[in-house]
Amino acid sequence: MTPHFSNIAILGGGLLGGSLGLALAERLPPQKHRLWMRKSASYDEACALGMADFATLDLTKAVVNADMLVLAVPVGAMPDLVLAAIQAGLPDTCLITDVGSVKATPHRTIAPLLEGRGNRFIGSHPMAGSERNGLAAASSRLFDHAACLLTRDASTVPSQAAALEAFWQTLGCRTTWMDPAEHDRLVARISHMPHLLAASAARICLSEPSDGRFGGGGLRDTTRVAAGNPSMWAEIVMENRQALIPMLEESIADLREILASLENAEHENVQRWLAEAKQQRDPLNSIC
Secondary structure, three states, rough: OOOOOOOOEEEOOEEEEEHHHHHHOOOOEEEEEEOOOOHHHHHHHHHOOOOOEEEEEOOHHHHOOOOOEEOOOOOHHHHHHHHHHHHHHOOOEEEEEEEEEEEEOHHHHHHHOOOOOOEEEEEEOOOOOOOOOOOHHHHOOOOOOOOEEEEOOOOHHHHHHHHHHHHHHOOOOOEEEHHHHHHHHHHHHHHHHHHHHHHHHHHHHOOOOHHHHHHHHHHHHHHHHHOOOOHHHHHHHHHHHHHHHHHHHHHHHHHHHHHHHHOOHHHHHHHHHHHHHHHHOOHHHHHH
16 A cells, blocks of 8 residues: 555546556555546446446546545646546545646646635646557556656645655655756756657658668667647646746757758767767666
8 A cells, every 4th residue: 555645536537547547456445546537438448448346427536535645747737637536536635646748737736716616726747658549558667667757845744745755665766856847947948848859860861661660770869859748848848838938949950050060061970969968878777
């Protein structure tokens, strides 16, 4: 059983919500956590994938007696879903968290909805996604050894923060705390920017898709995340655009540097540019 939380409501049946449901099924008794989804087709798929014990279409059933609510839906859908959960009977002692890729927005939009109630929102971001989407890609082991970035603000209750951190650690995550703005700047650089660069590489290198059959592992590795859900990623990069725009400008300047070196046949500059990239990339093998 996970520390401190015994009745957990997960709202949203995609990759992360489904994986969380499966992970908790290995640690909690049946009916101690519920995975709510809005669409009957998603519910049928969940049941077919062995989630019948905890899947539900009934929001009231999902939130009854919950001591933690996990929002596993797009950031833009979170405020309305929090209101719906409150109207469905969410206890005012329930801690609310999420698994979204952007944090400034939910901290700003959810907190006002909780005024006058005992509920608090603390952000969670398990760095455990995949280019695959939906319940069919869910795995109980998705969170093993993943980094989980936790975000707090002035309203955060220390005991709840400690309980939430212990929850993610129980699922196998490595936890780190930061403020929402710091989180968004960090993930823009290490997650959102790499996705845009992978998408750009796919657009350019695979402009003739049939050429891909001649490519090796480098092409597949470089463009892998570009296979992610375009609707989901469009929302993510739009929500975090203020952090991303300076990094895009930095990348454009960096490409202009290598372009100029090639145009001027400056071999030493080209080698230096590539050597600096290798120097910065090599340590990643030992820390991941």
